[in-house]
Amino acid sequence: MIELRVNGQRHEVDADPEMPLLWVLRDLLGLRGTKFGCGKALCGSCTVHVGGQATRSCSLAVGGLGDLEVTTIEGLAPEGELHPVQRAWMEHGVPQCGYCQVGQIMSASALLAKHPEPSDAEIDEAMGGNLCRCGTYTRIRAAIHTAAGGER
Amino acid sequence: MSTPITSSGPRPSRRALLAALGGASFVLAVRAGASPALAVLRGSAAPDFEPDLYLALASDGTVTIIAHRSEMGTGIRTSLPMVVADELGADWDRCRIEQAPGDRRLGDQNTDGSRSVRQFYQRMRVAGATARTMLERAAADRWGVDAAECRGRKHRVTNEATGDSLDYGELVEAAAELEVPEREELVFLAPGEGGIVGTNVPLADLEGLVRGTATFGLDARRDDQLYAVVARSPVLGAAPVGYDAEAAEAVPGVVGVVELPTFQGAPLFQPLGGVAVLATSTWAAMKGREALAVEWGESEHADYDSVAYEEELAETARAPGKVWREAGDVDAAFADAGEADVHEADYYVPLLAHAPMEPPCAVAEVAFDSDGNVTGCEVWCPTQNPQAAQDTVAGALELERDAVRVNVTLLGGGFGRKSKPDYVVEAALLARELGQPVHVLWTREDDIRHDYYHAVAGLHLSAVQGEKGLPTAWLQRSAFPPISSTFAPGAREGGAGEMGLGFTNLPYAIPNLRVENGPADAHVRIGWLRSVANIYHAFGVCSFADELARKAGRDPLEFLLELLGPDRHVDLAGVRYGNHGASQEEYPVDTARLRHVTERAAKMAGWGRELPAGRALGIACHRSFLSYCANVVEVEVTKDGKLSIPAAWVVIDAGTVIHPDRVKAQMEGAAVFGTSLARFSEISAKGGAVEQSNFDSYRIARLQESPQEIEVEVVESDAPPGGVGEVGVPPFAPALCNAIAAACGKRVRRLPIADQDLSWG
Numbered sequence: 001m002i003e004l005r006v007n008g009q010r011h012e013v014d015a016d017p018e019m020p021l022l023w024v025l026r027d028l029l030g031l032r033g034t035k036f037g038c039g040k041a042l043c044g045s046c047t048v049h050v051g052g053q054a055t056r057s058c059s060l061a062v063g064g065l066g067d068l069e070v071t072t073i074e075g076l077a078p079e080g081e082l083h084p085v086q087r088a089w090m091e092h093g094v095p096q097c098g099y100c101q102v103g104q105i106m107s108a109s110a111l112l113a114k115h116p117e118p119s120d121a122e123i124d125e126a127m128g129g130n131l132c133r134c135g136t137y138t139r140i141r142a143a144i145h146t147a148a149g150g151e152r
Numbered sequence: 153m154s155t156p157i158t159s160s161g162p163r164p165s166r167r168a169l170l171a172a173l174g175g176a177s178f179v180l181a182v183r184a185g186a187s188p189a190l191a192v193l194r195g196s197a198a199p200d201f202e203p204d205l206y207l208a209l210a211s212d213g214t215v216t217i218i219a220h221r222s223e224m225g226t227g228i229r230t231s232l233p234m235v236v237a238d239e240l241g242a243d244w245d246r247c248r249i250e251q252a253p254g255d256r257r258l259g260d261q262n263t264d265g266s267r268s269v270r271q272f273y274q275r276m277r278v279a280g281a282t283a284r285t286m287l288e289r290a291a292a293d294r295w296g297v298d299a300a301e302c303r304g305r306k307h308r309v310t311n312e313a314t315g316d317s318l319d320y321g322e323l324v325e326a327a328a329e330l331e332v333p334e335r336e337e338l339v340f341l342a343p344g345e346g347g348i349v350g351t352n353v354p355l356a357d358l359e360g361l362v363r364g365t366a367t368f369g370l371d372a373r374r375d376d377q378l379y380a381v382v383a384r385s386p387v388l389g390a391a392p393v394g395y396d397a398e399a400a401e402a403v404p405g406v407v408g409v410v411e412l413p414t415f416q417g418a419p420l421f422q423p424l425g426g427v428a429v430l431a432t433s434t435w436a437a438m439k440g441r442e443a444l445a446v447e448w449g450e451s452e453h454a455d456y457d458s459v460a461y462e463e464e465l466a467e468t469a470r471a472p473g474k475v476w477r478e479a480g481d482v483d484a485a486f487a488d489a490g491e492a493d494v495h496e497a498d499y500y501v502p503l504l505a506h507a508p509m510e511p512p513c514a515v516a517e518v519a520f521d522s523d524g525n526v527t528g529c530e531v532w533c534p535t536q537n538p539q540a541a542q543d544t545v546a547g548a549l550e551l552e553r554d555a556v557r558v559n560v561t562l563l564g565g566g567f568g569r570k571s572k573p574d575y576v577v578e579a580a581l582l583a584r585e586l587g588q589p590v591h592v593l594w595t596r597e598d599d600i601r602h603d604y605y606h607a608v609a610g611l612h613l614s615a616v617q618g619e620k621g622l623p624t625a626w627l628q629r630s631a632f633p634p635i636s637s638t639f640a641p642g643a644r645e646g647g648a649g650e651m652g653l654g655f656t657n658l659p660y661a662i663p664n665l666r667v668e669n670g671p672a673d674a675h676v677r678i679g680w681l682r683s684v685a686n687i688y689h690a691f692g693v694c695s696f697a698d699e700l701a702r703k704a705g706r707d708p709l710e711f712l713l714e715l716l717g718p719d720r721h722v723d724l725a726g727v728r729y730g731n732h733g734a735s736q737e738e739y740p741v742d743t744a745r746l747r748h749v750t751e752r753a754a755k756m757a758g759w760g761r762e763l764p765a766g767r768a769l770g771i772a773c774h775r776s777f778l779s780y781c782a783n784v785v786e787v788e789v790t791k792d793g794k795l796s797i798p799a800a801w802v803v804i805d806a807g808t809v810i811h812p813d814r815v816k817a818q819m820e821g822a823a824v825f826g827t828s829l830a831r832f833s834e835i836s837a838k839g840g841a842v843e844q845s846n847f848d849s850y851r852i853a854r855l856q857e858s859p860q861e862i863e864v865e866v867v868e869s870d871a872p873p874g875g876v877g878e879v880g881v882p883p884f885a886p887a888l889c890n891a892i893a894a895a896c897g898k899r900v901r902r903l904p905i906a907d908q909d910l911s912w913g
Contacts, residue, residue, distance in 0.1 A: 016404060016435070023435040027379065032371040033364025035317045035564070036434075037509050038596040042847040045509055061531045073364035084360040091668055092356065093813055096821055098223030098361030099564025122791040124856040131510050131847060133565045134816070135824025139864050 004065050006031065007075025010050050015035045017063025019103035021055075022046045024062045025072060028034075031074035032085045033102050037131070044130030047103040048072045056124070076109060079143035085109045096134035117148045155315060165536055180286065180328040181208040182279040187618040206258075206279040207236050210288075211517025213307060213321025215242050217356075219250040220590075222536045223264040223357065224508075224566035225821070226877045226888050227814035231357045232268060232276055234810055238346030241304035242320070246557070249356045254538030254558035256493045262537040262678065264571050265732065266875025268775035269810060273873050281338040283327075290327035293320050301573060303473050306347070343808075343870060353815035357562060369534030369561045372515045372588035378407060380435045381593060381693040383446045384426040387840035388676055389414065391450040392427050405436025409444070410585050412578065418641045419677045421544045423578045424602060430504035434593055456504070456675035458608070458836040466498055467608035468631040474645060477656045477727045480664030485625030489616040495703055497615040497696055500902040501688040504606035504679050510534060510564020511599040516579035518549070526584055528555040534563035541573035545580045567682040567825075571886040572604050586709065597845040604679025605835055607632040608649075611692035616664075621704020622714055625661045628696075630655060630689060631670035633678050644671040646685075648728045649692035650659040654689035654882060655777060656729045659743050660697070661717020682825060686776045686882040691903065694772035694886030698893065708890060709754050709771055717771075719744035722877060732778055738872055739778045744851055746773050747801040749782040750865065754864060757784035766790060766797075766912070770891025772883035776820050777875025779806040783823070783887040785859070789896040794910035797888070799829065807871035816864040819880040822860050826884025827853040831905050 001012045004021075006029065012137070013028045020039075024032040034057055041056035048052030048057045049071040077083040082090075085108045095101045104127070111118055111126035118126070123144055132140070182205060208216045217236045223229035229249060237247045254257055260271060284304040291309035292299035295316060302309050310317040327459065342349060360366035377543055385391070386705035391414040402411050407430050413427030429440035514533035521527050535541045536674035538558040546556045563570055575592060582590040592601075609632035618624040634650060636643040639782055646669040648656075656667050681687075716878040721740035731739060766789050773782040784801040802819040811817050834853035836843045844850035889900040 012291075014437075015433075018204050019433070019435045024234035024434055027435070032373075035368070035510070036370060036593070036845050037511075038594070039438075040846050040848070041508065043596075044912060075594050082359075082362070083407040089362045090358055091204065093352070093355065093358070093817065095225075095355065095358065095361040096227075096817055097223075097509070097563060097565045098357065098366060099562075101361055102364040105362060128856050131509065131852055133567070133825070133852060133859065135827075137824060137855075138820055138860070139817075140855065 002055065004070060006064055007050050007072060013062070015062055016101070018061050020058050021048070021060045021062050021065065022057040025057060025132065028044045031072050034100055037100065037103070043100070044107060045100050045103040047106040047130065049106060049150055050110050052113065054107045063126055073106060076106070083109055085112065085143070085148045086093055088143040091146060092139045093141040094139040094143050100130065100132045104132065104140055108140070108147065111144070112148055118144065131137070156887045171198035174625040176636040180283060180324050180843040181205045181280050196250065206276065207240070207283055207678065207777070209283055209324050211324045213246055215240065215247040215307050215321055216249055216754040218252045218258070220258040220261050220540070220568045221268045222261070222560055222563055222566065224263065224299050224536060224563035226818060227355055227811055228263065230353065230648070231576045231810040231814060231913060232272055234348050234353065234449055235276035236274055236280040236515055238348035239277045240284050241306065241339055241341070241346060243307035244348050245630050246307055251560050253560065254542040255435050256539060261539050262571060263566070264536055264568055266878045267732065269412045269873045270778065270875060273808070274576035277340055278335065278338065281332060281340055285333045285338055286327040287320055287323045289330055291306050293326065294318070296587055308407045317801070324683050326826055333483070341881070343433070348621065349810050350812065352564065352811060366570060367561050368510050368564045368566065370514045370560050370593070372512055372532035374515055374517050377515060377589035377591050378430045378432065378586060379437045379593065380424045380428050380430045380590050381434070381437045381441050381595060382412065382428045382578060383441050383444050384424045384577060384596070384598065385448045385451070386446065386601065386842070387451040388450040388453045391425060392446050393449040394819060395444045395446040397444070400440040403436055403440040403443055405433055406431045406440035408586060410582060411441070412581060416428050418713040419638050421540060421572050421573050421577070423581065426622045428578070430582065430590065431786070438595065445548045456840040458838070461608070462500060464819040465608065465631050466500065466670060468670040469498065469612040469629050471670065473629050473631065473668060475668050476651050477665065477667040480625070482625050482627055482666040484613070485616050485664040485826055488514050489625070494614060495617060496612070497699055497901060499611040499688070499692040499695060501609050501691055502903065503608045503676065504829055504833050505600050505603045505835050506569035507566040507599060507850060508567055509851060510566030511596055512569065512575035513577040513591065513593045514587060515577040515591045516576070518580065518587070520587065520649060526551065529577055529580050529583070530557045531557065531580060532559045532561055533538055534566070534570055535560050535573055535576060536563065536566045536568070536571040537573060540571070540835060541576045544577050548577045549580055553672045556591040563790055568680045569603065572679055583803070600844050600850045601842045604677040605676050606637070606681035607685070608876055609688035611688060613692055613696040615696070615700060618702060619699060620714070621700055621706050621711065623662050623700060626660070627666045627668070627842055628655065628658070628693065629668040629670060630692070631672050632685070632688065633672045634676035635678050637674035637682055638677050640678060644673050645669060648730050650685040652687035652729045652731065654693065654774060655685070656727050657721050657724065657741050657775070658693065658721065659741055659746055659775060661713045676837070676842070683776065683878040683881040686774065686853060686878070687829065687885070690772065690774045690882035691885050694774060694883060695889055695901070698886070698890040699899065700768070702893065709750070709759050712750060712773065713747060716747050719747065730859070734778055739874070741775060745805050747779045749773060749805050750778045752865060753782035753801050753803040756865060757786065758802070759784065764897055768891050768894035770887045770889065770894055772887035772890060776882055777878065777879050779804060779874030779879040781883055783883040784886040785884065786890045787888065787891040787895050789910050789912065790894060791913045793904065793909055795831070797859040800884070800906050801864065802864045803867065804864070804876070805867035805869055806874045806879065807869050808873040810868055812866050813875050815866050818876050819864040820862045820879025823884050824858045826881050826888070830885035830903055831857065834904050834906070
């Protein structure tokens with residue numbers, strides 16, 4: 001059995017320690033907000049926070065988590081509320097198909113936690129690993145700036 | 153999603169609708185039926201309801217609108233219901249949207265070809281207006297006044313003379329007793345009168361998408377489902393000749409290994425075949441597949457090499473082909489021309505993969521009778537084409553169509569890939585085999601290696617330049633493996649569909665013109681991808697126009713406008729040209745509209761302004777899917793050849809527009825999609841096998857590689873609606889490459905730009 005803490009809750013899962021966190025979340029814990037895109041940390045669709053850092057859950061073996069806290073989109077904001085990044089995403093109408101947006105939001109929220117008023121270069125650095133095939137990038141950048149303003 | 157299917161097979165009726173209607177006791181519903189005389193269902197509790205309707209109004213005033221087209225990011229699940237609600241005079245906040253399963257009675261559901269609004273705008277208006285008219289008449293009866301005095305707006309019918317008003321919910325029961333108005337009796341609202349069409353209401357699924365609660369195909373679940381991945385042949389058409397099932401079954405969590413039959417004949421929408429591994433988690437299935445070590449048999453495509461193929465294609469494009477359009481005497485014009493006046497160029501666009509962020513996936517559950525015979529199948533899948541999924545699953549399981557129910561989830565991108573339901577059939581076959589629900593997932597490697605690829609194309613263009621460099625003769629030829637090769641083995645000539653996508657409908661005013669196509673064999677499955685043949689045709693045509701301008705020392709914008717010629721409807725009499733199934737009377741090839749978007753985009757971009765060395769603008773315009781689009785792209789090329797895209801300006805004229813912000817979003821996305829194919833994306837093959845496998849080798853544009861600003865204007869128009877989703881893509885790559893030529897003097901004739909040398913100075 002492997003123990004992990006996700007969104008403030010402790011879970012025990014019967015999983016191969018090699019199983020990536022993504023599949024533990026989705027298939028074993030039923031937390032399906034986090035998406036699969038590439039399986040090789042190339043697209044960012046599976047981004048969650050591990051110990052507060054934006055992390056590609058498709059490439060992190062669950063056995064290697066240690067006691068680090070995992071936060072997924074389901075735990076980003078308190079129940080019934082929206083994180084400022086989620087609100088900015090809605091305000092700018094960022095999503096098209098929406099599939100990659102959970103990963104985008106998790107990357108953006110980790111960025112803002114570290115840099116409350118990020119520069120465009122910091123946004124490039126933090127968001128460059130999150131692919132969007134629909135091409136919502138200009139709105140993502142604008143929404144991050146809005147969310148940063150909202151948090152000031 | 154938790155309703156179990158019964159042993160008598162799924163009944164594609166009632167469930168979604170009854171759930172949607174909740175406890176409403178009375179319903180007025182406008183059925184899809186045969187237009188224009190739409191039937192109205194009436195009755196209490198609606199026990200006989202079938203989901204073949206566009207609109208239902210319950211006695212509590214709740215409006216349920218059926219979305220029968222698939223949502224893959226265009227916003228169609230919001231915008232078509234907006235048309236219904238607008239014409240109904242509804243309060244948008246009291247409307248709810250339900251996704252329809254595959255059902256022929258709803259009309260066409262194949263969400264491709266940028267035609268959802270075009271094909272259904274009028275039908276949706278009729279549905280809304282029919283119900284509103286009946287509500288207005290019911291109110292008139294109640295008040296004993298002429299119905300002409302009663303207007304349905306904002307969910308109430310108001311007597312304009314007295315000021316009396318009644319909520320729609322209060323009128324439902326009486327309205328349902330009335331005769332259904334004929335189409336001719338309907339009075340449609342004026343633009344803007346309904347207060348919904350033309351506004352930017354939030355997407356129906358917006359909050360679920362940012363919360364991560366929206367359900368994509370990846371997220372569909374059945375109790376006790378197994379997870380499956382399939383090992384497929386790297387070379388098209390090879391069958392497995394050996395594999396280690398025991399090693400796969402030894403992986404903890406793996407519960408079965410199943411060989412799927414290799415497709416025979418044309419690929420169609422059949423599964424490719426291969427070896428499936430089923431497990432209790434996706435990860436276990438993947439590990440099991442790794443252990444299979446499949447050996448593959450022979451295939452006629454094993455010699456396919458994309459480098460050699462590229463050369464052959466270029467040769468084909470340089471040789472005379474089948475003539476698709478001819479005007480004047482091209483041969484005489486070339487024979488009479490001096491060598492210096494002739495300009496020639498060859499262009500190339502490689503195979504492209506769709507690579508939607510959600511790869512193909514589906515869940516299937518099969519029902520059996522007590523003798524173990526298959527009686528029905530229900531699937532949950534991200535499909536652009538639920539009716540094709542229904543038909544193909546029915547065929548594979550030897551069931552009647554109605555015994556198959558196809559539930560449509562949200563699509564994590566489609567771009568044409570999810571019009572082909574091969575992956576849905578895989579799930580159905582495996583669910584039958586295992587007697588248990590099965591979720592099939594394609595990994596990214598599966599998706600990149602086994603796609604229905606956008607056709608590789610070679611183009612040859614040549615022109616005779618006369619006064620002011622304008623062409624007096626123009627010959628254009630394309631060669632590509634046709635989409636028809638996926639449906640008929642050996643098909644190797646382009647069809648009217650592909651040739652009509654930006655080639656036979658060339659809008660330029662040129663006295664001597666010939667359009668030709670050359671044959672090419674397919675060695676992979678070829679399919680349609682967002683914008684289809686417009687991608688390579690526009691790249692060749694719009695690049696070549698720019699080349700002619702530069703060779704003549706002309707301003708490319710001014711030259712392009714002269715090339716478009718006088719405002720007119722392009723005469724395509726005698727040309728085999730489908731115009732997307734629309735008449736040229738209603739949807740002509742209108743050069744005035746093309747000119748307008750071009751001039752407007754140039755103005756937005758500040759065409760002609762001074763820019764520092766290495767920075768420049770490029771322009772291209774293209775009509776596709778009955779709409780008009782121009783792009784201006786600004787590039788910066790450093791002396792050592794590093795490319796960036798500070799900005800792009802897009803103008804689209806799509807006629808009547810439902811949701812302007814979603815049209816803008818589609819144009820922004822198209823610029824990024826165009827950036828991907830222009831700069832990075834290429835599928836190549838060696839020994840018949842695709843060489844790319846994931847986003848490291850099949851590159852799509854990242855945030856910092858895409859245009860940093862994209863400004864979009866949507867032309868206000870009351871012309872009939874044209875397409876939107878695909879229209880922005882074709883002009884982007886040529887506008888980008890034209891900008892590069894202006895910035896550094898290097899002409900890109902082969903996509904992607906990738907690491908081509910752009911250094912200068």
